[in-house]
Amino acid sequence: GAGVSQSPSNKVTEKGKDVELRCDPISGHTALYWYRQRLGQGLEFLIYFQGNSAPDKSGLPSDRFSAERTGESVSTLTIQRTQQEDSAVYLCASSLATTDTQYFGPGTRLTVL
Amino acid sequence: AQKVTQAQTEISVVEKEDVTLDCVYETRDTTYYLFWYKQPPSGELVFLIRRNSFDEQNEISGRYSWNFQKSTSSFNFTITASQVVDSAVYFCALSEAPGGSEKLVFGKGMKLTVNP
Numbered sequence: 001g002a003g004v005s006q007s008p009s010n011k012v013t014e015k016g017k018d019v020e021l022r023c024d025p026i027s028g029h030t031a032l033y034w035y036r037q038r039l040g041q042g043l044e045f046l047i048y049f050q051g052n053s054a055p056d057k058s059g060l061p062s063d064r065f066s067a068e069r070t071g072e073s074v075s076t077l078t079i080q081r082t083q084q085e086d087s088a089v090y091l092c093a094s095s096l097a098t099t100d101t102q103y104f105g106p107g108t109r110l111t112v113l
Numbered sequence: 114a115q116k117v118t119q120a121q122t123e124i125s126v127v128e129k130e131d132v133t134l135d136c137v138y139e140t141r142d143t144t145y146y147l148f149w150y151k152q153p154p155s156g157e158l159v160f161l162i163r164r165n166s167f168d169e170q171n172e173i174s175g176r177y178s179w180n181f182q183k184s185t186s187s188f189n190f191t192i193t194a195s196q197v198v199d200s201a202v203y204f205c206a207l208s209e210a211p212g213g214s215e216k217l218v219f220g221k222g223m224k225l226t227v228n229p
Contacts, residue, residue: 031215033216033217035217041221041222042204042219042221043204043206043217043219044219045216045217045218048216050215055215056216059216089156091158098215099215101148101163102160103160104150104157104158104159104160105157106155106156106157107156107157
């Protein structure tokens, strides 16, 4: 079946602009996660959703970052007033339930000029 | 706090060599899960294995094997007879038991290059 998909695959933006990153989880997966991977680094947890609610937002770096999920499906990660340090690959993962294995999408590479 | 350490940052081997990737973890939980993921040059993370803290049996899958030792808090990964297609960054990760934080805590990754 289809895996996790993310769009866009690449996004170049100017400092100060807002961006929206989209994640389509595997159908039927109730849990959805966002991670950030800076160049040459491991993955940092940002936020996760169980259904449409976000029990853990502890990884969001600042109030410029927000995320929502609707219909227990698609999720959008929004970064307002982007800064150069926001440049990274943003990865989305989904799992059948929060205790199950997370399967990752291909990521969105964000470059802030 | 949870922590995953992959002490090796980069390894280069010649095809057909065996290679072991080290992973040491820290957690206060008695129930937890350990994972290995592969990230090839294409960038997408590929799930390799999940192991819960109560199952210390070693696992073998083809050329891949995993050695889980709670006594040393290690979950090492061995590739036997490496191939060029094994070239990737490999991440070890840890998650807490159900009811705790559901996030994965990743190590910094280890870049494996297999040369022909």
